[in-house]
Amino acid sequence: MTSTSPSGTAAALAACRAASPLVQCITNFVSMDIMANTLLAAGASPAMAHSIAEVEAFVSIASALLINVGTLSDGWVGGMKLGAQRAVELSKPWVLDPVGCGATPYRSLICAEMLQLKPTVVRGNASEIMALAGAAGATTRGVDSTAAATEALAAAKQLAAQHGCVVAVSGAEDLVTDGRRVLRVANGVPMLQQITASGCSVTALIAAFVSQFPQQPLEATAHALSYFGLAAELAVSAGGVKGPGSLRVGLLDQLATMSEAEVLAGARVLE
Numbered sequence: 001m002t003s004t005s006p007s008g009t010a011a012a013l014a015a016c017r018a019a020s021p022l023v024q025c026i027t028n029f030v031s032m033d034i035m036a037n038t039l040l041a042a043g044a045s046p047a048m049a050h051s052i053a054e055v056e057a058f059v060s061i062a063s064a065l066l067i068n069v070g071t072l073s074d075g076w077v078g079g080m081k082l083g084a085q086r087a088v089e090l091s092k093p094w095v096l097d098p099v100g101c102g103a104t105p106y107r108s109l110i111c112a113e114m115l116q117l118k119p120t121v122v123r124g125n126a127s128e129i130m131a132l133a134g135a136a137g138a139t140t141r142g143v144d145s146t147a148a149a150t151e152a153l154a155a156a157k158q159l160a161a162q163h164g165c166v167v168a169v170s171g172a173e174d175l176v177t178d179g180r181r182v183l184r185v186a187n188g189v190p191m192l193q194q195i196t197a198s199g200c201s202v203t204a205l206i207a208a209f210v211s212q213f214p215q216q217p218l219e220a221t222a223h224a225l226s227y228f229g230l231a232a233e234l235a236v237s238a239g240g241v242k243g244p245g246s247l248r249v250g251l252l253d254q255l256a257t258m259s260e261a262e263v264l265a266g267a268r269v270l271e
């Protein structure tokens, strides 16, 4: 899986389905159901485990760790930090979703502290990435973005270069950068924004894909975003999507049933 072509996306998906990586998720209450189902549909094996009492042991058996601060509470932060540290010690990828960064000083502080713990990938919406980078003029309204992905590109590049990670900004076109290269992912449908935790779920998929290609986190991240966005496109083109409720169902079905031919025809990762 070296290429950014549709065959790269197909190879990444095939690897995930074949290996069924165990993805440990320390995530918010809103996202738990759809995130676990998204990972299952992609052939991965989700486990939602956040207790500080078991987090280190869990990371040692997981293929990747996802940390999402969506329903942040004091009692969870210790486990998040210990999990991230253990993942780094064991050279396992860990992926940060800085939900609502910028909405409150506490949230921004915890996100900044997590960033110091060397995530492999950070994925957020434009407002979150701009706030995380401390960009001038960053505004936010809770967990939804008030900016377009393109507005966050400079912030994403700066974060990636400064922290040695891959940064993905979701939006109409997702942007993925390692600070030098920028990949654009032109899959998805606008209605995904009306499914809560769709972004959270794609971040967990990124963890699953990166676990299979730890030397190529940039490409693996883009392929995960492409596969997820394409599933939403296929759900709409199959008919029967009347709104976000039926899209949510169709999305999971398409993630589970997507064929190699559909990936080859529809994946759009551009450099």
Ligand SMILES: Nc1ncnc2c1ncn2[C@@H]1O[C@H](COP(=O)(O)OP(=O)(O)OP(=O)(O)O)[C@@H](O)[C@H]1O
Residues within 6 Å of the ligand: 099, 124, 125, 126, 143, 144, 145, 170, 171, 172, 173, 174, 187, 188, 189, 190, 191, 192, 193, 195, 196, 197, 198, 199, 200, 201, 202, 225, 228, 229
């Ligand atoms: N305008 C758009 N057109 C097409 N796809 C989009 C658009 N906006 C977002 N998406 C897609 O929707 C998914 C979620 O992205 P979004 O930016 O809404 O994440 P988020 O704000 O972190 O979501 P959440 O916090 O609810 O999990 C991604 O796969 C993204 O590519």
Ligand SMILES: Cc1ncsc1CCO
Residues within 6 Å of the ligand: 028, 030, 031, 070, 071, 099, 143, 196, 197, 200
């Ligand atoms: C709505 C919401 N609130 C905290 S986390 C979350 C899920 C989408 O990010």
Ligand SMILES: [Mg+2]
Residues within 6 Å of the ligand: 097, 099, 100, 124, 125, 143, 199, 200
């Ligand atoms: Mg989000």
